[in-house]
Amino acid sequence: KRAKQTKKFELFSSDNLDRALHRFSLETDLRRALERDELELHYQPLIDLESGKLNGFEALARWNHPLLGMVSPLDFIPVAEESGLIVPLGRWVLQKASATIALWERESGSDLPIRVSVNLSAVQLLRDDVPSAVEHAIKAAGIDGDRLTLELTESAFVDDPEGAKTVLDALKALNTNLAMDDFGTGYSNLAYLQKLPIDVLKIDRSFVSDMLANKDNRAIVSTILSLASALGMKTTAEGIETQAVSDELKGLGCTNGQGYYYARPLTADAAYEFLSARKAS
Ligand code: C2E
Numbered sequence: 001k002r003a004k005q006t007k008k009f010e011l012f013s014s015d016n017l018d019r020a021l022h023r024f025s026l027e028t029d030l031r032r033a034l035e036r037d038e039l040e041l042h043y044q045p046l047i048d049l050e051s052g053k054l055n056g057f058e059a060l061a062r063w064n065h066p067l068l069g070m071v072s073p074l075d076f077i078p079v080a081e082e083s084g085l086i087v088p089l090g091r092w093v094l095q096k097a098s099a100t101i102a103l104w105e106r107e108s109g110s111d112l113p114i115r116v117s118v119n120l121s122a123v124q125l126l127r128d129d130v131p132s133a134v135e136h137a138i139k140a141a142g143i144d145g146d147r148l149t150l151e152l153t154e155s156a157f158v159d160d161p162e163g164a165k166t167v168l169d170a171l172k173a174l175n176t177n178l179a180m181d182d183f184g185t186g187y188s189n190l191a192y193l194q195k196l197p198i199d200v201l202k203i204d205r206s207f208v209s210d211m212l213a214n215k216d217n218r219a220i221v222s223t224i225l226s227l228a229s230a231l232g233m234k235t236t237a238e239g240i241e242t243q244a245v246s247d248e249l250k251g252l253g254c255t256n257g258q259g260y261y262y263a264r265p266l267t268a269d270a271a272y273e274f275l276s277a278r279k280a281s
Pocket residue numbers: 044059060061072073074077093119120121181182205238239240241258259260261265
């Protein structure tokens with residue numbers, strides 16, 4: 001009984017209360033931000049390592065908060081997941097990315113296919129009918145499903161692998177591409193991986209950035225690249241910050257590169273300029 005009381009007291013200690021209030025106001029603000037269109041997508045280029053050409057962009061959410069300034073997705077995505085706001089937020093991201101692809105294709109004369117990757121949270125996959133959200137977004141924008149790559153994390157498969165497979169099959173039926181994000185950081189079930197319709201393995205930045213200095217990380221990257229090649233999957237390495245790492249990954253046969261070495265995440269307008277410049281060259 002005593003222990004219980006102590007616990008209760010801890011729960012309402014001022015530190016926790018502060019945090020709860022902070023979270024509460026973030027949640028209220030986030031709800032309002034969605035209504036008021038305060039969220040933005042920035043776009044980070046993905047580069048084909050073999051040819052050096054632009055292969056697409058990853059859409060990354062940003063929240064321009066009126067008082068707090070730019071709030072990182074690492075702060076507001078967890079709030080959205082805990083409050084259930086991830087469902088409308090995730091739908092907004094899908095719609096915005098699809099509409100932007102359609103706009104860029106119209107502006108550039110559409111002779112060049114533009115592909116954008118969108119992050120799907122594991123909670124979003126549990127709480128929403130994601131295939132129907134994706135179908136709605138691509139139909140409303142008038143784009144082909146092939147223009148979208150959906151990035152999922154391994155945590156989406158832990159609790160209900162069979163259910164996850166059903167969702168992935170439905171997403172593939174819409175002609176979208178599927179990428180396993182942050183690969184190597186989760187609880188990879190390798191036997192299961194080959195049963196899933198995954199097109200791309202994304203190698204997490206924590207292995208890539210220092211792979212020339214850290215032998216263990218270089219070994220992990222090279223193992224993931226062999227695995228992907230054996231399973232007939234493409235690869236994207238994130239967190240490439242130097243030309244030396246870029247050259248090394250190209251030599252190891254990695255398909256795509258992403259990182260500050262090529263470009264930071266760009267506003268939609270800057271991404272379109274990047275696209276136009278690459279197209280002309
Ligand atoms: P992620 O999916 O692993 O995205 C890559 C993150 O690495 C991005 O951080 C990107 O800005 C950063 N990055 C890219 N290249 C480099 C580099 O060379 N060096 C360094 N130091 N960092 C680099 P960001 O934009 O802060 O996003 C953080 C995470 O938030 C993402 O990690 C993703 O899990 C999540 N996220 C972002 N947007 C969305 C979204 O629309 N929906 C969902 N569910 N999650 C999102």
